[in-house]
Amino acid sequence: MEDFYWDYNFTGDFSHYSTDLSHILSDSAPCEPEALEINSYVIVIIYALVSLLSLLGNSLVMLVVLHSRSTCSVTDVYLLNLAIADLLFALTLPFWASSKMNGWTFGTVMCKIISFLKEVNFYSSILLLACISVDRYLAIVHATRTLIQKRHLVKFVCLTVWGISLILSLPMLLFRSIVHLSDSTSVCYEDLGSSTTKWRMVLRLLPQVCGFILPLLIMLFCYGFTLRTLFKAQMGQKHRAMRVIFAVVLVFLLCWLPYNLVLLADTLMRNHWIEETCERRDHIDQALEATEILGFLHSCLNPIIYAFIGQKFRHGLLKIMVTYGMVSKEYLPKEARPSFVGSSSGNTSTTL
Structure with a gap:
């Protein structure tokens, strides 16, 4: 009798699983998967809360930015696009929550679309954060106004980011499908037939390099020199204005870096670059399942950062509420603040 092990661990995403669901082990008994002991109902509740908070928070961010669009800065435009990406991802969470309980029951078309939206959110988020880091680097280290003065260039950059994200996410549209397991459970993940294991390495390494490692290196370079310039020149006001951007980047890394590191380890193991044991x-x-939940949390955290750290975001939101008579004018600060993300100096459009 042949010995098989299932290369499968049921989570809401399945993006890290191989379609080659069984492998013959030459000299050992089958590996029995040990699922992460987190109650499915708890995860569904987490997904539901994250989805609601993300929809509410990112909708408010979009409302505040668009309400002051005539005076919004370069960083405002980037953060608006970041909110759109998180909002799109929040719409996919109910599907992942349902699949957590009942398997994938929404058909192949929705499998492709929902997986595609999830990937687009991830890539567009980190690419937009990389663009913000370059903008801050040019504005503070080189004191240039090129991108700041020509707003149409910023729109072109955002369109390019979305285009790259769509391209990197195309494998989800092309290769995601419904696979029925032996226990009648349906799952949504890549299916490339007998070549799955080989192509999975390509489908993982290229997006990880282009969609995570390179943008991360760009951010580290730009913010490293930006911080050095700020502290060297003792630009206290600019440093305070950068707090939100630093917080946004830090939260993104805390949420998604663990998942990508574990995914890299999984890729190395499956490619036999590190020893594979049961x-x-x-x-x-188990680490993939836990870190993926952490990554999903990211979509609702940026608005919370803006609310607690971003003084101009709170001002913009209060201004809207005063306009529609939801609160009294006495709650609005006397000092007028012209922009959602404000400007800390004449030549830099900085942060919330």
Whole structure:
């Protein structure tokens, strides 16, 4: 009798699983997957709360930016697009929550679309954060106004970011499908037939390099020199204005870096660059499930950062509420603040 192990661990995303669901083990008994012991109902509740908070928070961010669009800065435009990406992702969470309980029941077309939106959100988020880091680097380190004065260039950059994100996410549209397991559970993940294992390495490494590692290196370079310039020149006001951007980047890394590191370890193991054992496979599968939940949380955190750290965001929101008679004018600060993301100096459009 042949020995097989299932290369499968049921989560809401399935993006890290191989379609080659069984492998013959030559000298060992089958590996029994050890699922992460998190109650499915708890995860569904987490997904529901994240979805609601993300829809509410990012809608408010979009409302505030668009309400002051005549005076919005370059960073405002980037953060508006970031809110749109998170909003789109929040719309997919109910589907992942349902699949957590009942398997994938929405058909192949929705499998492709929902997986596609999830990938687009991830890539567009980190690419937009990289663009913000370059903008801050040019504005503060080189004191240039090129991108700031020509707003149409910023729109072109955002369109380029969305285009790259769509291209990097195309494998989700092309290769995602419904696979029925032996226990009648349906799952949504890549299916490339007998070539799945080989192509999965390509489908993982290229997006990880282009959609995570390179943008991360750009951010580290730009913010490293930006911080050095701020502290060297003792630009206290600019430093305070950068707090929101630094917080946004830090939260993104805290949410998504663990998942990408574990995914890299999983890729190395499946490519036999590190030794594969049953224990290591179980640990990586559990880590993928836990870190993916952490990554999903990211979509609702940026508006919370803006609310607690971004003084101009609070001012913009209060201004809208005063306009529609929701609060009294006495709650509005006397000092007028012209922009959602404000400007800390004449030549820099900085942060919330």
